[in-house]
Amino acid sequence: MSNPVLQACDLTKAYGRFTALDKLNISIDAGQIFCLLGANGAGKTTTINLFLNFISPTSGQALVDGKDVKKHPLATKTELAYIPETVNLYGHLTGLENLQFFTALAGLRELSRNDLLELLERVHLPHAAIDRRMGAYSKGMRQKVAIAIAIAKQPKALLLDEPTSGLDPSAANEFSQLLESLRDDGAAILMATHDLFRAKEVGTRLGIMRSGKLIDTVLASEIDHQDLEQLYLQHMRS
Amino acid sequence: MASSKSSLSSRSLLSLAFWGFWKSPGARWLCLVFVALLAIASFSGYRTYQRRLSVIEQAATLSQTNRTLQIASLKGIEDPEVALGRPVTKQERGRARIQRIIATLPTSLAYSGGNFNALLSPSPMMILSSGASDLWPDRFTITAYSQRRNLQREDIASPWQLEAGVWDVTTLVVYLLPLVIVAFTYNVVADDRERGTLAIILSNPIRLDHWVLANLLVRSLTAIVLVLPFSLLPIILAYGSDQFQTVATSASFWGLLVAVYGLFWMTVSLFVVGLGRSSLNNGIVLVVFWFALVAVVPNGVAEFAQARQPVLSQQELITSERAFREAAERDGKELKDRYYKQHPEVKRPSHEQDRYNQTHWDIVRLETDRQTQPLIRKSLAQVEARFGIHRWGMAGSPALACKLAFDDLSGTSVGQHVQFCLRASEFDEDFKTFFQPRMMSREELTLEDYDQMPAFQHQTLAFERDASLQGTALLVLLLWTLAVGAIGYRRIQHRSHMA
Numbered sequence: 001m002s003n004p005v006l007q008a009c010d011l012t013k014a015y016g017r018f019t020a021l022d023k024l025n026i027s028i029d030a031g032q033i034f035c036l037l038g039a040n041g042a043g044k045t046t047t048i049n050l051f052l053n054f055i056s057p058t059s060g061q062a063l064v065d066g067k068d069v070k071k072h073p074l075a076t077k078t079e080l081a082y083i084p085e086t087v088n089l090y091g092h093l094t095g096l097e098n099l100q101f102f103t104a105l106a107g108l109r110e111l112s113r114n115d116l117l118e119l120l121e122r123v124h125l126p127h128a129a130i131d132r133r134m135g136a137y138s139k140g141m142r143q144k145v146a147i148a149i150a151i152a153k154q155p156k157a158l159l160l161d162e163p164t165s166g167l168d169p170s171a172a173n174e175f176s177q178l179l180e181s182l183r184d185d186g187a188a189i190l191m192a193t194h195d196l197f198r199a200k201e202v203g204t205r206l207g208i209m210r211s212g213k214l215i216d217t218v219l220a221s222e223i224d225h226q227d228l229e230q231l232y233l234q235h236m237r238s
Numbered sequence: 239m240a241s242s243k244s245s246l247s248s249r250s251l252l253s254l255a256f257w258g259f260w261k262s263p264g265a266r267w268l269c270l271v272f273v274a275l276l277a278i279a280s281f282s283g284y285r286t287y288q289r290r291l292s293v294i295e296q297a298a299t300l301s302q303t304n305r306t307l308q309i310a311s312l313k314g315i316e317d318p319e320v321a322l323g324r325p326v327t328k329q330e331r332g333r334a335r336i337q338r339i340i341a342t343l344p345t346s347l348a349y350s351g352g353n354f355n356a357l358l359s360p361s362p363m364m365i366l367s368s369g370a371s372d373l374w375p376d377r378f379t380i381t382a383y384s385q386r387r388n389l390q391r392e393d394i395a396s397p398w399q400l401e402a403g404v405w406d407v408t409t410l411v412v413y414l415l416p417l418v419i420v421a422f423t424y425n426v427v428a429d430d431r432e433r434g435t436l437a438i439i440l441s442n443p444i445r446l447d448h449w450v451l452a453n454l455l456v457r458s459l460t461a462i463v464l465v466l467p468f469s470l471l472p473i474i475l476a477y478g479s480d481q482f483q484t485v486a487t488s489a490s491f492w493g494l495l496v497a498v499y500g501l502f503w504m505t506v507s508l509f510v511v512g513l514g515r516s517s518l519n520n521g522i523v524l525v526v527f528w529f530a531l532v533a534v535v536p537n538g539v540a541e542f543a544q545a546r547q548p549v550l551s552q553q554e555l556i557t558s559e560r561a562f563r564e565a566a567e568r569d570g571k572e573l574k575d576r577y578y579k580q581h582p583e584v585k586r587p588s589h590e591q592d593r594y595n596q597t598h599w600d601i602v603r604l605e606t607d608r609q610t611q612p613l614i615r616k617s618l619a620q621v622e623a624r625f626g627i628h629r630w631g632m633a634g635s636p637a638l639a640c641k642l643a644f645d646d647l648s649g650t651s652v653g654q655h656v657q658f659c660l661r662a663s664e665f666d667e668d669f670k671t672f673f674q675p676r677m678m679s680r681e682e683l684t685l686e687d688y689d690q691m692p693a694f695q696h697q698t699l700a701f702e703r704d705a706s707l708q709g710t711a712l713l714v715l716l717l718w719t720l721a722v723g724a725i726g727y728r729r730i731q732h733r734s735h736m737a
Contacts, residue, residue: 052441074443082441088434092263104254106442107246146438159441 003066005030005079005157005188006051010060013046013212020046022212023060026190028205030156033179033189035199035220037232038209044192046212048159051190052082065156078107081150081187085162087142091135095125095145098134102149111152119148123178140171147178158182160191164198176202200228208235246444248452255452259460265422272410272418273464279407280468283365287475290360290376297355297377298697304353305688307334308341312685342683344676345596348382354669354694355379356662361481361649361700362472363488367408369650376655378662380669380694382677383603407468408644411496412637413532415461416503420524422457423507425517426450432517447730450511458504462497469493484701488647491708498715499640505723512729532637539631539638547624550617555610562609566602574601577678587680600677604670615663618656625652632711636718643711649700653707661696668692 004027011024021043028034036044049055050062053073062069064076089098099116103109120130123144129137134145143163150158160179164172172195179202183189193199199206203220206228215235223231246254259265303322310321318326318334326334340346347353358376427450430436440446469489476485510523566573574597578586587597632639645651669692676683 052437054437054440074445077441077443080441082438084434084437086434087438089438090258090261090433090435093261097261101254101258102438102442104250104257105246105439105444107250109250149438 004028004063005065006034006190007063007066008047008050008060009063011047011050011057011062012059013043013050013055014058019212021050021057024214026207026214026217028157028188028190030186030188031183032204033183033191033202035203035206036190036192036209036214037194037196037199037206038192039194039236041211042209043212044209045161048082048161048190048192051157051159052080053077079156080159081153081155081157082159083143083146083150083161083163085165087139087146089134089142089145091133093134094131095120095134095137095141096130098145099148099152103152106149106153108152116152119152120145122151123148124174138171140167140174143167143171143175144178147175147182151178151182154185155187158187158189160189160193162193163191164193164195172198196228196232197225200225208232210235248448251444251448251452252456255449256456256460259422259453259457265460268418268421269460269464272414272461275414276407276410276465276468279405279410280365280471283368283406284471286368286371287360287362287364290364290371294357294359294377297352298357300352301355303330304333304337307337308347308353309685309688311338311341312683312688344673344683345382345600345680347683348669348673348677351379351381354381354665356658356665356694357697358649358655358658358700359697361488362475362485363492363648364650364700365471365475365648366406366468366489366492367644367648367650368406369408369645369648370652370655371650374652374655374659376658378659378666380662380666382600382670382673383607407465408641408648411465411499411644412641415465415496415500416506416528416532416637417525418461418464419458419500419503419507420521420528422461423454423504423511424521424524426453426457426507426511428511428515428517428520446733447727450508450730451727454504454507454511458500458507462500465496465500466493469496481698481701488701488703491703492644492647495640495643495712495715498712498719499636502636502715502719502722505719505726508726509722509729510726512726512733514733531635535635536631536638536641539628539634543624543627543631546627547620549620549624550613555613555617558613559606559610563602563606566605566609570598570602573605574598577601581675581678584675585679585681587678591680597678597680600674604674604677607666607670611663611667615660618659618663621652622656625656628652629707629710632714636715639711639714643708646704646707649702651704651707653704654699654702658696658699661699662694665692665694 006026006028008024008026011021012019013021024043024047026034036042036047038044046055050057051064051069053062053069053076056070065079067076069076090101093101096113096116099119100111103111103116117130121127125141125144125148129141134142137145163179164175167175176198179189179191183202183204191199191203200220200223206218206220206223207214208216208231216231218228218231307318307321310318315321316338318331321334340350356378360371360376364371427436427446430439439449469492473482473486473489476482479485506527507520507524510520510527513520513523515523578584628638628642632642642651646653672690672692676687
């Protein structure tokens, strides 16, 4: 039995009488993509924020590589990479400079310019854009730089919050391919998304959330697109 | 690609924070503008210092030359070139003739300007702070009628002196350095949060409080480091002089105060950043702090001091002096008789010796000066008391503490000028004690008299420091920095989830 890289054990977050996340239990192994599906306010982003230790759980534990993020915030973050919904890196810096800055923040100061160029090549950032200021980048291009940062960290776990929101189909497709390559490298990936199609395409397991609860989990390989949509709508209506 | 993951060391965090700051739009421009303003202020300070030094040196040289010519005359040396040991101009030759004539005449010598001066030589530190030097005299011409003469000095309010006070490095440090630090730091964390980069930053093994401190530190230190090289200017100017050690110590302490003052403003930013508001909100709150601590409190202290210690105006002093003179002129004969009665050792001159009744006018003027003196001293004591209130006021404003300490280090503080005036006043008394009996007897001066003539001994007053004021200023700055810093740091620690 393999050790899960990401694990939520009765993870709960309440704000006063409002429960944003209610006893969530999930575990994600290396090389798996777990997609959290759900409407706005379902608790997807709260889950990711708890894994990042941006908020403290009311009860339960969020574990990264077996370590409680509350007790070991810095140690767990060395194993994590995070891509938010809107990637707004520094517009006054070039893509390359942003990559240099954020990889250095991750403690990867020894990366050479060639290493950084290699990373940007791997995420298919157009060569002409590399030395252009990021303020002129499209959302897809910014997302690619964010993935390059994540790849550079060689994380055990990757947390993605609505990463394909606002991307055109071609960019979203490219993003999926990059995600799959990260999965194949052995990363455990937790992705919060509204995009059922993309979730089915890349996900290993799909979890449907409503009102802070994980109400259903299915294997992506055992369900087709239409059935997934039906299941999702059914849960949202009930 | 070979890479290894590790938490950032403090040094790496600082260098990364600096790299990010240096690349941010406007940072380099603001640095450039600030340095340009400091350079202009330094140049202005240098010109003011040079002009003051030149005036003081001219006065000292003139006084020394006159004395040499007078002594030479008493020794029977008539040729000024022989007396001075150098070629002289036609103009100097004319002046030498006058000095030969008045050399033995106590009344003429006592009324003549250019022979006795109380001079305050400027310290090269004045380049950094012209302080109160545009409002207070740095030289007094001591004569038998000094008070009158010094009360009516026009050069104290002359345009070139007034231009010195406003645009100096100290003003820029006290007023502008905090604003530069505010401009550099108001958006620390808030900007990243608004941009959405804070979440990505904090998804790395970095503590929020460390990230905030690293950013505040490098930005504040950048502003401080821009100022510090200017403290070298006085050291360079003083190099090789007797006062080098003193100036170097003062300049070093000046630099230390600048650094602590800058760090104080960093802690104010830390406190405001800890509130967790937007960049705009932070900017507004910081400007309010700046306005309160740099403008409102110091002005409040000044108003309070003025209300508690109202100082006699120049106009009131002149009006009183006129009244004393009128009374002395009216009672001149009586005053003269009383003088000779009270001073039997002073031989009353015969009518032949005093055919123009000069002793009458001497006693009138000496009596006027004698009565004016206590008023001037009282006025100076009030200014000193007012300055004392300002010293207490330092506790309420680090800006005021800095300003007073900087002026004191530069030899241009109100306290130093008051001390100079008081010592000039003492010299004036010594001068009159020496000359009055000789004027009233109209006996000729001898070489022995020249040996006994008083001289002003406090030319280096501007180089003296008030250790208690300096210590208090540093203590005030440190206490404010530690107190605000501790509160700010606690706030940041409590906001570890600002992403």
